[in-house]
Amino acid sequence: MSTENFVFKILQIIAWIIFIGLCIEAGGYIVNFVMSIFNPEMIPNLYNSLDLSSVYNQNQWAFFGIYSFIIFIAVLKAYLFYIVIRLLGKLDLTKPFNNFVAEQIMQLSYYTFSIGLLSYIARETSENLRYYQYSTENLDAFWSDAQAFILMSAVIYVIAVIFKKGVEMQIENDLTV
Numbered sequence: 162m163s164t165e166n167f168v169f170k171i172l173q174i175i176a177w178i179i180f181i182g183l184c185i186e187a188g189g190y191i192v193n194f195v196m197s198i199f200n201p202e203m204i205p206n207l208y209n210s211l212d213l214s215s216v217y218n219q220n221q222w223a224f225f226g227i228y229s230f231i232i233f234i235a236v237l238k239a240y241l242f243y244i245v246i247r248l249l250g251k252l253d254l255t256k257p258f259n260n261f262v263a264e265q266i267m268q269l270s271y272y273t274f275s276i277g278l279l280s281y282i283a284r285e286t287s288e289n290l291r292y293y294q295y296s297t298e299n300l301d302a303f304w305s306d307a308q309a310f311i312l313m314s315a316v317i318y319v320i321a322v323i324f325k326k327g328v329e330m331q332i333e334n335d336l337t338v
Contacts (some may be wrong), residue, residue: 176249190271216290237276284304
């Protein structure tokens with residue numbers, strides 16, 4: 162086994178671990194959200210010490226909106242790592258420039274941008290609620306990395322465009338040989 166294959170196997174294992182962790186986190190938030198609908202007394206005891214009872218007591222729609230942001234961001238992060246797992250599983254290092262890889266990298270850029278944009282909107286919404294005396298300080302950790310995701314999406318997009326061009330060049334090269 163070559164060094165590159167070994168590194169990719171390790172990366173695939175790490176991606177699986179992160180994916181499983183993100184799925185558990187997203188599932189925990191979804192279960193808690195459903196539980197909060199049917200049993201609002203449980204809100205102070207939600208998963209990950211996410212006590213939004215003051216927001217719920219002030220305005221249930223604000224609570225549902227903020228919690229929806231948390232759930233969507235968690236699900237998008239889990240799906241992002243699912244794409245990484247698929248990419249690492251089908252990446253052929255002897256011929257890396259193919260349509261599947263180019264498409265997966267492009268999807269990575271789209272989902273990374275979506276996470277960044279949604280996190281930014283959620284952060285601004287949270288700050289707006291804070292302006293109206295809602296207690297949302299404990300939510301800053303959920304969307305503090307919005308700019309990093311947006312910047313990362315730009316870098317991944319550039320890589321995706323390079324891969325797409327590489328696929329075109331490889332197809333052209335295969336046709337001329």
